[in-house]
Amino acid sequence: MPELLSFLKKDDIDKMVAAVAHRISADYRDRELVLIGVLKGAFIFLSDLARHLTIPVTIDFIRFSSYGSATSSSGTIRLLKEIELDIKNKDVLVVEDIVDTGLTLEYIVTYLKSFGSASVRGCASLDKKERRRTDVPIDYACCTVKQGFLVGYGLARS
Secondary structure (H helix, E strand, O other): OOOOEEOOOHHHHHHHHHHHHHHHHHHOOOOOEEEEEEEOOOHHHHHHHHHHOOOOEEEEEEEEEOOOOOOOOOOOOEEEEOOOOOOOOOEEEEEEEEEOOOHHHHHHHHHHHOOOOOEEEEEEEEEEOOOOOOOOOOOEEEEEEOOOOEEOOOOEEO
16 A cells, blocks of 8 residues: 555645635525535534634535445436435535545436426545546635645645
8 A cells, every 4th residue: 555645734624625615615605505515524524614614504415336445436326215304395415525536426417407406516535536427516725736646634645
């Protein structure tokens, strides 16, 4: 296994999350926003993001799997936990930790739109472009990286 190197410092992460939260708060001012965290990876990022938002939000979680125990997407996406909130006619922001191939996020966006939401957009702690296989938009990203295998909350890379 290659050596893992520090990638982002805690203070840098905090500043990036605060900046993204500021943009989201401005964009969704006076609107009803639902944050949908993608388990398990995004729960810490979603928690930090929610604390920085200056607008009221409702939070739910969804869980999909496309990796299994591998380090690359299998291409097969399985629903493991459904949302519990009614998102019809509401603005939804999908909160991901790392967007890699984009296939899972694209699937989630399509899935959530099927519930009649007013809008579905994407937010990622890390937008990794190296293996992107779809043009799914990442509307809010704390950090964009070109390559590398990232572990944790953007803290290490090989």
